[in-house]
Amino acid sequence: MNRVAIIGVGCSKFGEMWDSGFRDIVISAGVEALEDAGLEGKEIEAMFVGNMSGGRYLAQEHIAALIADYAGLAEFNIPSTRVEVADASGGLALRQAYMAVASGMHDIVIAAGAEKVTDVGNPMDIMTSSIDREWEGFVGATLPALYAIIARLHMEKFGTKEEDLALISVKNHKNGALNPKAQFRREISLETALNSTYVAEPLKLFDCAPISDGAAVVILASEDVAKNYTDTPVFIEACSQASDYLAIQNRKDILTMSSVVAAAKQAYKQAKVEVKDIDIAEVHDSFTIAEIMAYEDLGFAKKGEGAKLIREGVTELNGDLPVNTSGGLKACGHAVGATGVRQAVEITLQLRGDAGKRQVDAEKGLALNIGGTGATAIVTIFSR
């Protein structure tokens, strides 16, 4: 297998972008990545695009060709492929691009993620299509409702408090304030988070990431080819994917995401790293409880002790293991199919030393992208 390097990254602004269309958002991320890599465009051999629901958000399918076209690549006739695993679609695009380079099939490949949610379609209803529509959605369960059921049991069994969940939100907003691409660039107080209205008890407004517009692009190259383009490559040491029962009622233990455990186990093994080697992580905080469970399922904390990390400040920007330095899904925004690629952009900037005011000292990073309530998980390990 070829070692795979990231040679360029780009990211649009995340948020409610009423003035920009899908194509504008994608191109802003793409141009930034091409400039970052110093590529003209004709060097690109293939493209993978993560997009959850263009068909329902935009009434537009065939997103892969559309993006290749508007990225100025139509004349090169490159293969362009859209992949979908709900809100882990971006992570999967990264994985497909990674495999295309690692296998030796291609030398330079683009992984893109993009979603435009503010045009047509009902975001809540569309997110319900990431859970079991017939058996969970039918009874009035929403994505937040299912995470709320998980959160309630976590609190009952392990003593996690609503305040612990709020602390995650406060931390991520604090980090988001330092990220020029973030949707929410303001700090919030613990009281603001705790006093926000209930969406699905015990989860409140400030426990839930927004559903946003946004795009992110990462350009991958084989190690040898990467040398021609950058002196600061960031390597992907592993990118693992796992699945689980779609509906939470079929899982033996809803307090463990076995997809995350499986993907992490495989990724640590392939990258030949241990948990203690990880310096920084971007995890899928679509809901605050998901970040606490990620601490546990990735092995940062023992099962049931995830809340300790946030109480003790371990995952703060100045802590031993900063998590979601970008602001995470909560403050940077959750542009659904773009999120997994956006996480890779953040880890790359951090490992290269290009993260500006939110820069931390890190050599190895990890990203966790989740689809729905965890029926898909993708874990990527990066090193500089």
Next chain:
Amino acid sequence: MLPRFWRKIKYRYDLVGSYCENCQSFFYPPRNLCPHCRRRSKIKEIPFDGKGRVLSYTVVHDAPEEYKEEKPYVVALIELENGVRVISQLVCDPEEVEIGMEVKKAFRKYGEDGNSGIIYYGTKFVPDN
């Protein structure tokens, strides 16, 4: 009415699930293939008696369009006596619900399709006092 709804009416109305005779496992929603036995599955339909207890729950405030009029409502993860878990609405005062509470199945209205006027029914749970 949506074909995917009426195809499943029997299972929704009376909590009919699946039983694998090969490994003695119960499933809900029903499955044609046992995830433990796969091609050795011996699946048959079986009605569940519908008594169980609340494993966890939420009170939904931000509801989908079809359920706006019912909010706030309780959605619970319920474990039946045979070990099967079911996600269902629980008809009770949101203040009253707690983990471990005993519940039983009931036939109730779920919602209406505003455009067609069709009313959906299914199994909900109620407190079993």
